[in-house]
Amino acid sequence: MNSTFLLYIVDGVVLGLIYALVACGYSLIFSILRIVNFAHGSIYAFGALMTLFFINQGINPWLSVLITLILTGMLEMLMDKVCIEPLRKRNSPGVSTLIATEGYSYVVMNMLIILFGSGRNHFETFYDLGFTINIGSLPISSTKLVLLAISGGLMLLMTYIINKTHVGLAIRAVQQNTTSARLMGIKVNRIVLGTFFLAGATAAVSGALVAGYYQICYPTMGMVMGNKTLATALLGGLGAMHGGLLGGIIIGVLECIVAGTLGATYRDAVSFVVLIVILIFMPSGLFGKKDITKV
Amino acid sequence: MKKTLSILLVLVMAISLVACQPAQPAAPAASADAPAADAPAAAPAEAGASDTIKLAVVGPMTGQDAEYGLGFRQSAQIMADKWNANGGCLGKQVELVVFDDKGAPEEGANVAEQIVADESIVAVVGHFSSSLSMAAAPIYQEHGMLEISPCSSHADYTGIGDWIWRVSPLSADEARTVSKFVANYWGAKKVGQLVMNNDWGADIAELEAEFLKSINPDIEVVQELVVEGNDDYGPVVTNFMAAGVDTVICDATYTVAAPFAKQMRLANPEIRVVAHGNCQVEQLIEVLGDQSNNFYCSCSWSPIFSDEETKFYCEKYAEMDANDTTPIGDFVQYYDTVGLILQAITNCGSTDREAIRAELAKIEYQGLSGLLKFDENRDCPRDYGMVYWDQAQQTWIQNTEWNS
Incomplete structure (x- = not known):
């Protein structure tokens, strides 16, 4: 294997980690409500731009991420209260919720354009430790290592929250049967809101990290990213955090190999071709669980 | 509890967004500066028959390229204001009607339909990209509307018809x-x-x-x-x-x-x-x-040029631009295009589109972006x-x- 091909793979793994980070939010919302949140891409852009705003005010970058994390969490909660809960109460069909989240996405994106302008903004990398290690002929920068550590850590944290905590237990209970969960004393609305908050928080972290990695952020940065990470989440199996990680790395590596060998114009098609193939043979994705519906 | 939570959420988001809102661009001075949706619907029977000379200024005023659109609009307005301050063109005030093509070719064609429906518009200054100009040009050509694009450099653009011109150098x-x-x-x-x-x-x-x-x-x-x-x-x-x-x-x-x-x-x-x-x-x-x-x-141009016209333009641009951006050559080409059309109207003494078109074929106009002189293909070839x-x-x- 020559060094050029190895570079594609290294770039692809990093890209995959980025996709997996953003895909977390899709998985969380889907795991409890069985809806795909099309607004997640715009909220991810909101996370990046708000972090930049706070950094520009002289606030420490990590503290800026923390403040933004609360704001993006609340933005997701607001979406639930304004767009999704009313539809849920009326037992509206799932497609109504999809369209509502799509509409909310455009509202957030246009609001960002009004506030920050449509141009590209420089976002200084705030997690560059200033060293590069060489594995053979492959240079791997500290930013890639930090990205790897944070992505992996975030996946583990989410998996722990879902599988090992009372909140996670409640989330899983609501996912399996809302009525039974309510009868068991679980405050369903609070759990739903909490899940939206968590999804928003992951959007802030991923937005800030990705913007820092590419050193750029802008209001429409979530459009392409949103579509690809949705494909990532579906490939891994919506609701399965570790699936998102693997799905991200598969898509990221394939994209970089295709972009490098066939041309960058084909890269966007890769995610969706892979997705279609996987969904034909494994409709629940690589690690997703089949829905069992009572008849 | 639920209502309180909802209100609290909305308040927190609203406060955080208002807090980070940057300075907004100055509001347009005239209603004519409003986007297409607000453009006047009623139109006189003949182009320029009213007390004003209307030019359509088209570009991406919203969307991904909105920062370009703002620069185009402001630059065109500086030239219109300059003429108006000197008594206007043929004794009439120059009015710019701003249209937003959103930087999308399909929207460009929609905007072109709106423009040709307004008989009072004398000429079109726009669109920005070749893809948009080429999507809109057949409509202008069909309706005998003069389109002069400041920035479209695709080789095939002016070949669409004899109403289609460009100030931009070619690709x-x-x-x-x-x-x-x-x-x-x-x-x-x-x-x-x-x-x-x-x-x-x-x-x-x-x-x-x-x-x-x-x-x-x-x-x-x-x-x-x-x-x-x-x-x-x-x-x-x-x-x-x-x-x-x-x-x-x-x-x-x-x-x-x-x-x-x-x-x-x-x-x-x-x-x-x-x-x-x-x-x-x-x-x-x-x-x-x-x-x-x-x-x-x-x-074609840089703000570091030391000539008087550049100084005038840069000063006016700085006054108008709330975002403190530095103008670029593409903006200047919108400025030049408005000046070129108004000079052609003055030279031929008419707002009749046929007369303006005939004048454009022989005009030599010294713009900031160079000497504008059209060849037989309605192009302005020059070196960068x-x-x-x-x-x-x-x-x-x-x-x-x-x-x-």
Whole structure:
């Protein structure tokens, strides 16, 4: 294997980690409500731009991420209260919720354009430790290592929250049967809101990290990213955090190999071709669980 | 509890957003400056028959390229204000009616339909990109509406019809300038082309490859096509490095060129990067940060010029622009186009479109972006210059440096 091909793979793994980070939010919302949140891409852009705003005010970058994390969490909660809960109460069909989240996405994106302008903004990398290690002929920068550590850590944290905590237990209970969960004393609305908050928080972290990695952020940065990470989440199996990680790395590596060998114009098609193939043979994705519906 | 929570959420979000709101651009002085939806519906029977001379100014006022649209609108307005301050044109006030094509070709055609429906509009200043201008041009041609595009450089654009003109130099002019610069001034041996996958990108890349080969048959050209929206250029950078290019020409807008150049320079700062006039924007320098030194752009004008007209334009632009941006050559071409049309109207003494068109064929107008003189194809061919940045300051290189 020559060094050029190895570079594609290294770039692809990093890209995959980025996709997996953003895909977390899709998985969380889907795991409890069985809806795909099309607004997640715009909220991810909101996370990046708000972090930049706070950094520009002289606030420490990590503290800026923390403040933004609360704001993006609340933005997701607001979406639930304004767009999704009313539809849920009326037992509206799932497609109504999809369209509502799509509409909310455009509202957030246009609001960002009004506030920050449509141009590209420089976002200084705030997690560059200033060293590069060489594995053979492959240079791997500290930013890639930090990205790897944070992505992996975030996946583990989410998996722990879902599988090992009372909140996670409640989330899983609501996912399996809302009525039974309510009868068991679980405050369903609070759990739903909490899940939206968590999804928003992951959007802030991923937005800030990705913007820092590419050193750029802008209001429409979530459009392409949103579509690809949705494909990532579906490939891994919506609701399965570790699936998102693997799905991200598969898509990221394939994209970089295709972009490098066939041309960058084909890269966007890769995610969706892979997705279609996987969904034909494994409709629940690589690690997703089949829905069992009572008849 | 639920209501309180909802209200609290809305309040927190609203306060946080208001707190981070930057200064807004000054509100348009006249109602005519409003976007298409607010454009006056009623129109006099003849173009310019009212007390004003109306020109449509079209560009991406919203959407991804909105920062360009704002610059176009402001630049056109400076020229209109200048004429109005001197008594107007043929004794009438000049009124700009601003239309938003959102930078989308299908929207360009919709806007063109709105414009041709308004008989009071004398001419169209726009659109920005070749894709949009070429989508709208057949409609203007069919209705006998004069369209003069300040920035569309695609070779086929003016061939659409005799109502279709351009002030912008052609893609061939841009390609020739950059090719000569790269081959003669830099002595490049292996050139990479980062090509944005649209009409303009494909056209100019092909022309550059031809020019480069004609200047030096031994030059190797490596082409990489990209689409806007992906900020990851890792595989492209890897390919350019593996091919051993010494120079990369960005046939792309700054939205692609800036993140690419950043990643390219981080990987190999020795590879030289040059782009076109649409990259002469401040955002590119902001995105590149300390990597912006020695980034080159071909362009028709630079704000560092010391002539009186440039000083006047830059002063007015600074007064008008709430965002404190520095104007670029593309903005100046909107300024020049409005001036050119008003001069043609003055020369022929009429707002009749046929008369203006006949006058345009023989006019020689000294604009900021050069001497505007149309050839038989309704084009304004001319050579570009080159700017480069050093410590975020532009430096101009006259084209005689590499033409000789």
